[in-house]
Amino acid sequence: MSLSPSPGPTPTPVPGPVRLGGRAQVALRPTESARVTGGFWYERRRVNAEVSIPQGPALLDSVGNLHNLRLAAGTVSGEYRGELPFLDTDVTKWLEAASWQWAQTDPKAEFAQAEDVDRMIRLLAEAQQDNGYLQSYYQVVKPGLRFVELRWGHELYCAGHLIQAAVAHHRATGREDLLTVARRFADHIDDTFGPGNPVDGICGHPEIETALVELYRETGGQRYLNLAGYFVDRRGHGLLRDGPPMLGDAHAVPPPSAYCQDHVPVREAETVTGHVVRQLYLLAGAADVAAETGDPQLRAAMERLWESMTTTRTHLTGGLGAHHESEDFGDPYELPNERAYCETCAAVASIQWNWRMALLTGRARYSDLMERTLFNGFLAGVSQDGLRWLYVNPLRVRDGYESHGGDNTARRTPWFTCACCPPNVMRLLASLPHYLASTDADGLQLHQYATGSYAGPTDGGRVTVRVDTDYPWQGRIAVTVDEAGPGEWTLSLRVPQWCEQYTLEVGGTPAEQVAEDGWLRIRGAWRPGDTVVLNLGMEPRLTEADPRVDAVRGCVAVERGPLVHCLEQVDQPGVPGLDDIVLDPAAGLTVRHRPDLLGGVTTVVGSGRLRARPAGQGWWPYRAAGSAPVGMPTGTPVELTAIPYYAWANREDGSMRVWLPTS
Amino acid sequence: MSLSPSPGPTPTPVPGPVRLGGRAQVALRPTESARVTGGFWYERRRVNAEVSIPQGPALLDSVGNLHNLRLAAGTVSGEYRGELPFLDTDVTKWLEAASWQWAQTDPKAEFAQAEDVDRMIRLLAEAQQDNGYLQSYYQVVKPGLRFVELRWGHELYCAGHLIQAAVAHHRATGREDLLTVARRFADHIDDTFGPGNPVDGICGHPEIETALVELYRETGGQRYLNLAGYFVDRRGHGLLRDGPPMLGDAHAVPPPSAYCQDHVPVREAETVTGHVVRQLYLLAGAADVAAETGDPQLRAAMERLWESMTTTRTHLTGGLGAHHESEDFGDPYELPNERAYCETCAAVASIQWNWRMALLTGRARYSDLMERTLFNGFLAGVSQDGLRWLYVNPLRVRDGYESHGGDNTARRTPWFTCACCPPNVMRLLASLPHYLASTDADGLQLHQYATGSYAGPTDGGRVTVRVDTDYPWQGRIAVTVDEAGPGEWTLSLRVPQWCEQYTLEVGGTPAEQVAEDGWLRIRGAWRPGDTVVLNLGMEPRLTEADPRVDAVRGCVAVERGPLVHCLEQVDQPGVPGLDDIVLDPAAGLTVRHRPDLLGGVTTVVGSGRLRARPAGQGWWPYRAAGSAPVGMPTGTPVELTAIPYYAWANREDGSMRVWLPTS
Structure with a gap:
């Protein structure tokens, strides 16, 4: 079962996404060189490099992202495609992913997407305005409203992803073309925002903070680090309170101040809150600032917020976020299963933040959470064939689940209206060796x-x-x-x-x-x-949750090593539906390696029984406590086969569950 | 503890909201006369009549609903207030509530809001166009788009509530003024929609169906019944598929076809689906059509859909809807607690539909569900003082719950951005005697x-x-x-x-x-x-749910008579938080009437224990199954006092739970 091919010749080392600056005050430093040459992650990275990343350019063309940039460049005419203002980031995140992959290609001249990368960089340069501004949405759709709709406009968020792509491209190739585009936009932003400049503001969606610190590391430009610090510290003062409406504002989501972490300065925050990806990108940026400045108050805030998040708001898979639609953290111990949010991007963001915390502090617990997230909540986001994706990663899909489509369906999808997750997976897998x-x-x-x-x-x-x-x-x-x-x-x-x-x-x-x-x-x-x-020791084990987690009371989960397991309907031939199974925890677990299954996985097999469906129960699904279950005799014994959670939803559609009732 | 004052002189009977037509083919008929003269509902209706309804006109003035109608009438100038297209219905629903109350006032000349009613009717008549059209939003904001944006425009929904108000007003007073306005709009709609007319379409939000049948009953106009039948039967053919976007469309909710029940004709539907209030208003209208036509296929569909709803998608309180934000039904047995939707309007709609089913079939089960909904899921929607409301009615509010405001907060609110619920409660309480x-x-x-x-x-x-x-x-x-x-x-x-x-x-x-x-x-x-x-027999009892309801596994609920009970933090003096209590089901329950509490309630007291907070558990909220609970010894015994659910959230803010863990 060895998956280790012999490594090729060692290419020139290229630093990964966290390259510390000269005055960094951290416990640990990223490796100078890191190569994954075989085994589990080699195979996942191979699919990423050979299938997922190469698919990118055609998708960006067909969905309209490149068209929108051409509109901004004035080289085509027509309607802007899509309604979201941050569609450019699908392009820049793909560029970042491709660049990390390029960095690991040897010889570099053989990188298959080099021409696509060049083409997109030329397009970005053409679309960029003379003053450095670059976001197709505000150039084409709302030219009069630049840096006005900060709450929902995602302009600095777009700049952040552009900068990260440029840094990756520069590290991979040494070329300046994309870096020049990014610096011009960063300089324009630095001339626009901050003390003495026209705008005192922050972006509704953090992301530029960590990007600016990386730009500082790559170029030595102190202004970028200072600007990152400004954006970190100006958040939490209600600057976003009065912006134009956000998606979902009218009715459902927390008010923008808390949703965008603008209700309290990050230094003073006691708990993670609001939109998960916003919160975690902000914390990654704050950790980057703390790493470069040695700011002890910022570091203490990071550690406090990490504890508040992990102890009360983390799913077993490392998935984060309780609310399926508003995409935000819930109350303490509010960790639902089927309506879990656990966005793939939140897993990426968590890994990015935890790696920075691991470097900052040297403590193993951050790498523990990274491992759990990598193998479970993150990896489930992409299919085995590298072509289909999950935006949300629930821990349960019921018998009779009706997919209504949309981004947050529990069925894998080739692309999304809000396609943030696929290129996020691509860039993390491409740069993964540097997180190890x-x-x-x-x-x-x-x-x-x-x-x-x-x-x-x-x-x-x-x-x-x-x-x-x-x-x-x-x-x-x-x-x-x-x-x-x-x-x-x-x-x-x-x-x-x-x-x-x-x-x-x-x-x-x-x-x-x-x-x-x-x-x-x-x-x-x-x-x-x-x-x-x-x-x-890799003995399979049964895990239970803190009793305050209502959603899984009376249930256990199967785990083995770093892998959370789950039952999929397709693996339980004698079971009519997963709503009706009960696991017997005393019956023990058996490990079976299955080289034929899902690219080769180790399954864990347990014993349980079926609850007969209570056919005669009448129309009311409640009954006197302790009364004899109608139509529920002892039950047929069944064997229950659990596959690794990351591998679910790669065969026929069906129900799935991580948490299994024990009675 | 008798609450029965002596009734006054019997006023002229006025039929309630369901007055069957001449050819109605139903098992039962509504009473001709119904008066509630004392006891539980007398007191709730008294607060409704003396506090809630009289507050209406000032609120409608201050929030802007009346201003918008004045804009349509051309008697004032200014900006349209509010973003929702259905703000007129707050006015017409209040008019309906006031009219039912007027009908029960004796002598009628003493009805205190008569002038307000007259004033609003004049305003509606002034705002109405020459051709009969009346909806301030499309008259003021989008005059060019009448009957174009059917998916989200709520025009027929607004017409429906206008008609229902007019019918109630005509029954209460015999006056024709509002009825004339309503008929003119109904005639305009009948001239616009349907075979041979310009528009073949339906409204994104059902409501007009039941209103048109009532208008038929009140006026004998056969065209209204025919039009109701047309709207019932044209739904389910994808007419709404290509409309302009709806609230939340971009990302989260099911596609409009299923969300608006336009994916399958109601006659063929196998299960309730989509937005709950839309679904239930549609079913009430379909039941009305079936009652007047004797259509056996429609009746069979109603019975089938009712079973699908109650057996798998009803909360213990009668509350309906699983999804807090998209406001729709979930998958079978998906019945979360704190993120339950259970909109107050959904409870009203369920009561209206169930009453129609009770009349249609004579079967007691519909009245069973009505009773449960009335005393629990519905009545919790209004505070004891009649001044504050809940839009959603969760079954659990956690320790540490953070209200972010918004309509779907679990804290009572004086009014909402989408203020559909308060006047819906008012009109149901005002007409309640006719549902008994x-x-x-x-x-x-x-x-x-x-x-x-x-x-x-x-x-x-x-x-x-x-x-x-x-x-x-x-x-x-x-x-x-x-x-x-x-x-x-x-x-x-x-x-x-x-x-x-x-x-x-x-x-x-x-x-x-x-x-x-x-x-x-x-x-x-x-x-x-x-x-x-x-x-x-009124012995208190403990209830458990079907084991497929994940959310309440290992829990019981306290009930007594038709009342679901709940724990509120404020009633548990020795308990630091409701997340940490365990009920002992074997210890028995004690009934204590408390005339001093919440206007006089009977409480149920049980015994349980506290789980000590697991302070030393570390950062990960999961552990080996069956391992000794860290920091969780036997636990302090505690007395747990459960109040009726309908009376929760009338004192200080705090946590609440209906379902109580037993281990």
Whole structure:
């Protein structure tokens, strides 16, 4: 079952999406070089590179995003297509994804989408105004309202994604063309916003904050870091209160101030609130500012908000957000299943924020949540074939579920009206190797386990380690030192939060070391060829939720390693519907690897029974407590097969559930 | 604790909102005369008449509804106020409520809002165009788009409420002024829509169907019944598919076809779907058409849809609708608590439809659901003081609930942006006496129990009965015959579906009669002064839901008589938060009448314990199933006091829950 092909020649290392600046005050630094060369993530990244990313240009052409930019450039005429003001970001996020992929292509000349990238960059440059402004919607549809409708206009959000694409493209190719476009827009924004400038305002949708910090890192332009700090700190003062209406304003969503995190400064916030992606992009940006400035108050706020989020508002999959339609956080422990929100973009944003927190603090818990999110809430967002997507990632689809289409359907869709998620998945998968390991003065830290090679500088010189593993199917993680300086240094391995039993071998000999605060820190005078093997216990387990989570009372979930599992109707041949199953927790769980299934997955099989459907119950679905269940005898015993949650919705449509009743 | 004042002189009977036409083919007919003279509903109706209805005119003035009509009339100038196209209905629904109240005022000359009614009728007449058209929004804001934006324009919906107001006003006063306005608009619509006319279309929001049948009944105009039939039968053919966007279209709600029940003809529909109030108003109109035409296919569809709704999509309170924001039905057994929708208007619509079904079929189950809805899901919509409202009626408000304002907050509100609910409550309470009893050839049927007097014709002559009861606080219902013809006839008493034990006395003597299909049918040669006493067992009980209702697994609800109970934080002095309580079902329940509390309620007290808050649990709210609960010892015993659900949210803000965990 090894999925490790032999790696090709090592290309020039290109730094990933977080490249710290000169004065960064962080515990850990991203690796200089990171390659995933085999195993689980290699295959997911291969599909991303060979199928998902290549599909992008044709989709952007057919849906109208490129047409809109051509309208702005004045090279075509016609109607603006689509109603959302942020359609340009589908283009820039695709450009960012393609650039990260380009960076990992060797030789770079063989990158298949190079011409598409060039074409889109030329189009953006043509569409850009002389003063640097660039957003097709406000250029074509509402030219008189630039930087006026800040609550809903997404102008700085669009600028942010343009900047991130430009930074990725510059890192990948060294070319200046897109970076020049992005700098011109960033400079225009910096000339427009802030003290002494015409506009004192922020964007309804955070995103530019983290982008500006990356632009500062890439160019050294201090003004970009300062502007990011301005946007972080001006939020929370009600600047968005009186803007024009937002989608859904009239009736349903929290008022824009809280929805856009403009009700309280991020430094003072006690809890995450409002629109999830807005909140998490803001926190990623604030973490970036804290990393570059060492601001202790901002860092303390990040840590406080992280705890408020994880302890009371995180789904088992790492998915975030309670409300299916308004896309926002709910009350504490409000974690519904079928109407969960758990947007794929929220998972991406959570991973981005958590990686910054891991670097900032060095604490394993951020990487724990990243792992859970990567393998579950995030990865479910894209189909196995790389062609179909989920915008929301519910934990339950009922028997009789009626899809009404729309973006938030629980059925996979080739693209969305609001197509933010697909290119977000593409850019994260393309840059994934850079989220897996870090270095500090004293050594190298492996946060996530993927077959590949990870390298960076330490005080004792550059170190490189190679990882070989069939994780998450097996718990054996073999680490080999490929390059090391002369002195002692520390190789740190994260023991995942879910793992209760593990063993360690150093140089082939069992070692008794115990993880502290999630890290096994193994110090030694490592030489090339030295090996460490971590064996994580992979017994399947049943998990229950805090009793305040109403939605899953009396239920358990099946987990194995970092993977949350779920039942899909198609895997339960004798079961008429998943609404009627009961799992017997005492009957034990069996692991079955199924190389034939869903590209090769390990399933977990449990025992349970069917509740007969209560046919004669009458028209009222309630009855005296403890009364004999009508039409519900002991029930037929059934075998229940749970697949990894990330792999659901890749076969025929049907019901699905993560949480299983036990009585 | 008797709440029965002595009734005043009997005024002229005025028929209620359902007055059957000459060819009606129904099992039962509404009473000719119905008066509620004391007890529970007398008090609620008194507040409605003395507080809620009198507040209306000032609110309609200050919010802008009357201003908008003045703009249409050309008597003022200025901007149209509000963004919703159906703001006129707040006026017409208030007029309908006031008219029903006027009908029950004796002497009628003493009706306090008569001048307000006259003023508004004059305003409507002034605003009406020469051709009969009347909707201020399309007259002022979009004069070029009349009957074009049918999907979202609410023009026929507005016409429907105008017609219903006019019918009520005509029945109450005999005056023609508002009826003339309504007929002119109805005639214009009949000249515009349908075969041979310019428009083949339906309204995105049903409502006119039932109104047109009432207009037919009031005027004898066959064209109105025919037009109602046309609107019922043209729905379901995708006529609304290509309209302009609706609120929330872009992202969240089901497509307009299903949302507006335009995806399948009502005759062929297998299940309720889409926007709840739209669905239920449509079904009320279809039931009206079936009642007048005897259409068996339409009746069969009603019965089928009712079963689909009640068995799988009804909350314990009778509340309907699973989705808080899109306001629509969910999948089967998708019945969340805190994000329940349960709009107050949906409860009103359900009562209206169920009453029509009760008349059509004579079956008690429709009155069972009406009772549950009246006492719970409906009545919670208005505060005890008659001044504050709930648009949605959740079954749970969490500790730490953050109200973001908006119409769908779980905090009572003086008025709404979309203020459909308050005048809907007013009109139902004002006309309530007519929903309580019926007659047929053979006798009189008591569907609901409220102190008062109910009369109508039978084949043997007119019969009148008087009811005295402290229901729902006590189960004793005393019925006295006040008027009877010479022969035998049948007095029918409904035994509520919730009731397992009851006794009957006829003429002071115990009778052994057993209810059949929900009815105790007592035949006799009744004479004035004859008495029947029904004693319903009022032991409090614990109720559980179908196991497919995920949201309440492992929970029970407290009920007593027709009342669903709930815990409010304010009644649990030793309990830090309702998220942490567990009820012990074996410990029994105690009934305590509390004349001091909430205008006098009977509470139910149970025993339970507190879960200690799991302080040391770490950042992850999930753990191994069956592991020792951290920080959760046996728990402090607590007394838990449940008040009737309808009375919640009348004191300080706090958490609330209907469903209580048992472990």
